[in-house]
Amino acid sequence: xxxxxxxxxxxxxxxxxxxxxxxxxxxxxxxxxxxxxxxxxxxxxxxxxxxxxxxxxxxxxxxxxxxxxxxxxxxxxxxxxxxxxxxxxxxxxxxxxxxxxxxxxxxxxxxxxxxxxxxxxxxxxxxxxxxxxxxxxxxxxxxxxxxxxxxxxxxxxxxxxxxxxxxxxxxxxxxxxxxxxxxxxxxxxxxxxxxxxxxxxxxxxxxxxxxxxxxxxxxxxxxxxxxxxxxxxxxxxxxxxxxxxxxxxxxxxxxxxxxxxxxxxxxxxxxxxxxxxxxxxxxxxxxxxxxxxxxxxxxxxxxxxxxxxxxxxxxxxxxxxxx
Amino acid sequence: xxxxxxxxxxxxxxxxxxxxxxxxxxxxxxxxxxxxxxxxxxxxxxxxxxxxxxxxxxxxxxxxxxxxxxxxxxxxxxxxxxxxxxxxxxxxxxxxxxxxxxxxxxxxxxxxxxxxxxxxxxxxxxxxxxxxxxxxxxxxxxxxxxxxxxxxxxxxxxxxxxxxxxxxxxxxxxxxxxxxxxxxxxxxxxxxxxxxxxxxxxxxxxxxxxxxxxxxxxxxxxxxxxxxxxxxxxxxxxxxxxxxxxxxxxxxxxxxxxxxxxxxxxxxxxxxxxxxxxxxxxxxxxxxxxxxxxxxxxxxxxxxxxxxxxxxxxxxxxxxxxxxxxxxxxxxxxxxxxxxxxxxxxxxxxxxxxxxxxxxx
Numbered sequence: 187x188x189x190x191x192x193x194x195x196x197x198x199x200x201x202x203x204x205x206x207x208x209x210x211x212x213x214x215x216x217x218x219x220x221x222x223x224x225x226x227x228x229x230x231x232x233x234x235x236x237x238x239x240x241x242x243x244x245x246x247x248x249x250x251x252x253x254x255x256x257x258x259x260x261x262x263x264x265x266x267x268x269x270x271x272x273x274x275x276x277x278x279x280x281x282x283x284x285x286x287x288x289x290x291x292x293x294x295x296x297x298x299x300x301x302x303x304x305x306x307x308x309x310x311x312x313x314x315x316x317x318x319x320x321x322x323x324x325x326x327x328x329x330x331x332x333x334x335x336x337x338x339x340x341x342x343x344x345x346x347x348x349x350x351x352x353x354x355x356x357x358x359x360x361x362x363x364x365x366x367x368x369x370x371x372x373x374x375x376x377x378x379x380x381x382x383x384x385x386x387x388x389x390x391x392x393x394x395x396x397x398x399x400x401x402x403x404x405x406x407x408x409x410x411x412x413x414x415x416x417x418x419x420x421x422x423x424x425x426x427x428x429x430x431x432x433x434x435x436x437x438x439x440x441x442x443x444x445x446x447x448x449x450x451x452x453x454x455x456x457x458x459x460x461x462x463x464x465x466x467x468x469x470x471x472x473x474x475x476x477x478x479x480x481x482x483x484x485x486x487x488x489x490x491x492x493x494x495x496x497x498x499x500x501x502x503x504x505x506x507x508x509x
Numbered sequence: 510x511x512x513x514x515x516x517x518x519x520x521x522x523x524x525x526x527x528x529x530x531x532x533x534x535x536x537x538x539x540x541x542x543x544x545x546x547x548x549x550x551x552x553x554x555x556x557x558x559x560x561x562x563x564x565x566x567x568x569x570x571x572x573x574x575x576x577x578x579x580x581x582x583x584x585x586x587x588x589x590x591x592x593x594x595x596x597x598x599x600x601x602x603x604x605x606x607x608x609x610x611x612x613x614x615x616x617x618x619x620x621x622x623x624x625x626x627x628x629x630x631x632x633x634x635x636x637x638x639x640x641x642x643x644x645x646x647x648x649x650x651x652x653x654x655x656x657x658x659x660x661x662x663x664x665x666x667x668x669x670x671x672x673x674x675x676x677x678x679x680x681x682x683x684x685x686x687x688x689x690x691x692x693x694x695x696x697x698x699x700x701x702x703x704x705x706x707x708x709x710x711x712x713x714x715x716x717x718x719x720x721x722x723x724x725x726x727x728x729x730x731x732x733x734x735x736x737x738x739x740x741x742x743x744x745x746x747x748x749x750x751x752x753x754x755x756x757x758x759x760x761x762x763x764x765x766x767x768x769x770x771x772x773x774x775x776x777x778x779x780x781x782x783x784x785x786x787x788x789x790x791x792x793x794x795x796x797x798x799x800x801x802x803x804x805x806x807x808x809x810x811x812x813x814x815x816x817x818x819x820x821x822x823x824x825x826x827x828x829x830x831x832x833x834x835x836x837x838x839x840x841x842x843x844x845x846x847x848x849x850x851x852x853x854x855x856x857x858x859x860x861x862x863x864x865x866x867x868x869x870x
Contacts, residue, residue: 408561409594411581413608413659427598448655 201282232481250482268465268483272490275445275461278376282383283440285435289384290391295425296390298400310353310387318403320386324449331372331454338369372454379454383447387440394439398432434502442491462487512537512695513558515662518567520553521717527553528721531567535663538698540689542706545716545789546742551699552667555717558697559665571662587656588665591672595640601627602636608659626654629688642722646677653685657692664696665687670705672726682708703743703860707731715739737855740782747788747825749781750857758854760819765798768849787851788827790816790834790843798847804837819843
C-alpha cells in the first residue's frame with residue numbers, strides 16, 4: 187500500500203487552524219498598515235508643494251529635496267542651511283549616544299557585580315526614571331543650568347567664578363562658549379545640549395547593556411587578572427570585546443532615538459545649531475507651515491539614520507570578523 | 510623551602526565564615542589536592558591564594574615573602590577556572606599568548622611560545638581555531654597552556670575536570686599529573702572528587718566546613734583517616750555506633766576487639782569504621798570479631814562483588830573478590846570477621862556522610 191493510500195483522501199483543515207491563519211493574516215495587515223501608511227503619506231507629501239495661505243497641494247516635484255540639499259534659490263544661489271541642520275542632528279545624536287553608552291558601561295558593569303537584590307533595586311529605579319517625559323527632564327536641567335538661578339549663580343555666589351578668573355580657566359571656558367564676560371553660562375551651549383540629551387537616554391543605555399553584562403562570566407576578568415592584566419587592561423582586552431555587539435547596538439539605538447529630540451534642542455542649543463527635527467516641527471506645525479518641505483526633511487532624516495545603521499552594522503561585522 | 514605557605518587564614522562573608530584558621534605548607538614542586546564537599550571553603554581558599562579574594566585574617570607567603578595583599582595581577586600564579594574562562598573573541602593561539610602579549614612580549618615571540626605550549630598539551634596545529642570550535646577536553650588543554658604561558662610560580666586549578674565527561678576526566682587526570690611531574694611546578698587542585706584527588710595528588714588536604722580535617726598522602730588519608738568525616742568522604746566505609754567498655758567496643762551486643770585497648774572511658778559513645786575490603790567472609794575465620802550475617806543484596810562490579818549483609822552490628826557492606834570459589838546469593842547465611850587491624854575508632858560524634866559513603870564509588 188502506498189503512503190498516499192495509507193493517508194487516504196486529502197484531510198480537511200480543521201476550522202481552528204483556518205481561523206488561526208485568517209487572524210494571523212489580519213494582524214500582519216494591520217501591522218503593515220500602521221507602519222507603511224504614515225510613512226507612505228509622508229513620502230507622498232514630500233513631493234507636494236506649498237500653497238501660500240492654503241496649506242499644500244498634491245504634486246510630484248523634487249523642489250523640496252532640492253531645497254534641502256542646495257537651497258530654494260538654486261541654481262542662482264546655493265545654501266547649506268538644511269544640510270547644516272542635518273549635520274547638527276547627527277552630531278548631537280552621535281556625541282550624546284556615545285557619551286551615554288561610555289558612562290553607562292562602567293556603571294552597569296559594577297551594578298551587575300552587586301547582589302541580586304541591589305541589582306533589582308537599581309533596575310526598578312532606572313525603569314521608574316523612564317516615566318519622566320523629555321519635557322520634565324529638560325525643565326529640570328533648564329533650572330540647573332539657568333544663568334540666573336542655576337549653577338552659574340551658585341558659582342558666582344560661592345566664589346568659584348572668581349577662582350576660575352584668577353586661575354585663567356575662565357578664559358578657557360569663554361573660548362569654549364561656556365562663559366560670558368561676567369560669569370559662566372551653560373545656556374545656550376553644545377555642552378548643555380549634549381549633557382541633557384545624554385541624561386535623557388542614559389537609563390535606556392543601562393537597561394540595554396544590562397542583559398549582556400549580567401551574562402558576562404566573571405571568571406573571564408579574573409582569568410585575565412591572574413595572567414597579569416591590570417584593571418584597565420582587563421576592561422580593554424576582555425570586557426569590551428566581549429560586549430562589543432551590545433555596545434554597538436545600544437549606541438545605534440540611542441542615536442536613532444536622539445535624532446528625534448526636540449525639546450532639549452530648542453531649550454539648550456543655539457538657534458544656529460538647531461537640528462532637522464526642530465526644522466521639521468517648524469514646517470509642519472510651527473511658524474513656517476510648509477508641510478511638503480517638512481515631509482521631505484523627515485524622509486532625508488530617515489534615510490540618513492538608515493545609512494548610519496547600515497554603516498554601524500557593517501563596522502560591527504567587520505570588527506567581529508577581524509577579531 | 511616551602512614554595513607557598515598559609516598561616517591562620519580566615520575568610521568571613523558577613524556573618525558566614527567560609528574559611529576558618531587554616532595553616533598549611535605546600536611543598537615545592539608537589540601537587541596538592543584540596544578535597545571536600547561543596548561549600549567546604551576549598552575554592553575560597555584557592556581564590557585567596559590566587560589573590561582574587563583578600564583574607565579576613567592570616568597571611569599568604571611565597572618563599573617567605575608576604576603576598577597577602579598583593580593583587581592577583583602581580584602574583585604570577587597561573588590559574589585554570591572551572592568554566593575554563595577562555596576568551597571567545599580570541600583564537601586559541603591568542604588565548605595562550607595573552608599573558609605574554611599584555612606583558613609586552615613581541616608578537617612573533619609570543620606566538621612561538623604559544624605554539625610550544627600547545628605542543629606540550631598535545632594541541633599542535635590548533636592555534637588558529639576559535640574557542641567555539643573546540644571540544645571540552647581541548648578547551649581544558651588550552652586553559653592549562655594559557656595558565657602556564659607566564660611560567661607561574663604556583664599553578665592553581667579550580668575543579669578543572671568538572672566540565673568533562675567521565676572517560677575524558679580519567680584520561681585528563683593522568684595527563685595533567687604527568688605534565689605536572691614533567692614541569693615540576695607547585696600545583697594546587699581543588700576538587701570534590703576523591704578519585705581525582707587520589708589519582709593526581711602527592712598530598713591531599715581534606716576540608717570540611719571551612720577547616721582542614723586532615724592533610725596527608727593519599728595512602729595515609731585512605732588507610733588512616735583522622736576523623737569519621739574523612740573516613741566517610743574518602744572511599745567507602747561501614748560506620749558502627751558503639752560504646753567503649755574495658756578497652757573493647759560494644760556494638761549491638763557484640764564485643765569487638767581492637768589492636769590496642771581503646772583509649773576511651775568505659776561508657777563513652779564511639780564510632781567504629783571498617784572499609785568494605787577489610788571485612789573477611791567465609792568459614793574458618795579467626796574467632797576474634799567474628800559474627801554471622803545474612804546476605805540481603807549482591808552487587809556484581811566485575812572484578813569484585815559487594816555483599817550487603819544484615820548483622821547484629823547493623824547493615825554492613827563487604828567487598829569480595831570475584832575469583833572467590835563460593836558465590837554468595839541473597840538469603841545465604843555467612844560468617845564474617847572484622848579484623849582488629851581493619852577497624853578505626855573515633856569519638857561518637859555524629860557523622861554526616863555514612864549513607865552516601867556506602868553508596869559512593
